[in-house]
């Protein structure tokens with residue numbers, strides 16, 4: 233097993249890529265903490281993992297609120313004693329012309345997609361620094377390098393995720409804490425339900441490999457690699473999981 237006895241926190245673990253990663257990491261031997269703002273989906277991920285004989289806890293967390301993120305780390309340390317892997321996966325999207333984006337919408341996108349990574353990292357690294365080891369994985373998007381029409385706020389936030397990943401990789405390297413990101417393209421999760429079927433087909437047609445959306449598991453496997461010791465020489469890296477869209 234590639235994550236035997238590791239403790240992994242996965243934000244947004246109730247749905248899509250986060251849920252697929254929670255199941256995969258648990259299958260690979262990790263004890264998983266699902267940090268999710270939606271209680272029903274977070275609990276469902278955890279109960280399925282437990283029913284398969286692995287260890288998991290649900291910690292209801294809004295990753296934009298500092299006190300809730302601080303609580304998340306305390307609960308994980310109280311239950312599992314360590315934090316080996318932090319997968320900053322939670323994210324939201326809003327698609328709108330720039331003059332229809334209001335200030336609240338802009339701030340919400342940046343709070344969930346970027347500020348959350350600052351908060352989780354800030355509160356997780358004391359334990360990782362004590363252990364002088366750790367792995368942080370951030371979920372970016374091909375929107376960062378190939379924005380689609382009306383993606384300005386989302387694309388800018390994901391560009392920030394990639395830059396933040398590099399800055400943190402540099403800063404935390406002396407503690408043997410690796411910081412990398414996965415960069416999914418169009419992926420079949422509830423997030424893409426902001427598009428109707430015709431729009432989904434048009435987007436899928438832009439993907440060279442099989443002209444279809446990726447599965448959430450495709451990015452989960454990339455995250456698994458980054459989380460594992462097999463990636464011990466990688467930091468500051470971005471792994472595209474986009475079916476060739478950014479070629």
Ligand SMILES: NC(=O)c1ccc[n+]([C@@H]2O[C@H](COP(=O)([O-])OP(=O)(O)OC[C@H]3O[C@@H](n4cnc5c(N)ncnc54)[C@H](O)[C@@H]3O)[C@@H](O)[C@H]2O)c1
Pocket residue numbers: 243244245246247248249250267268269270273293294295296321322323324344371372373374415416417418419420421422423424
């Ligand atoms: N689906 C895609 O096409 C795609 C493409 C590129 C990148 N991504 C990125 O992948 C990540 C996961 O997205 P997904 O496609 O699985 O979407 P999803 O909507 O299925 O899952 C996102 C999860 O994040 C949770 N979440 C949102 N705000 C939160 C908050 N404030 N606190 C805690 N949890 C919160 C949601 O409840 C949900 O469970 C996101 O960062 C997204 O931007 C997705």
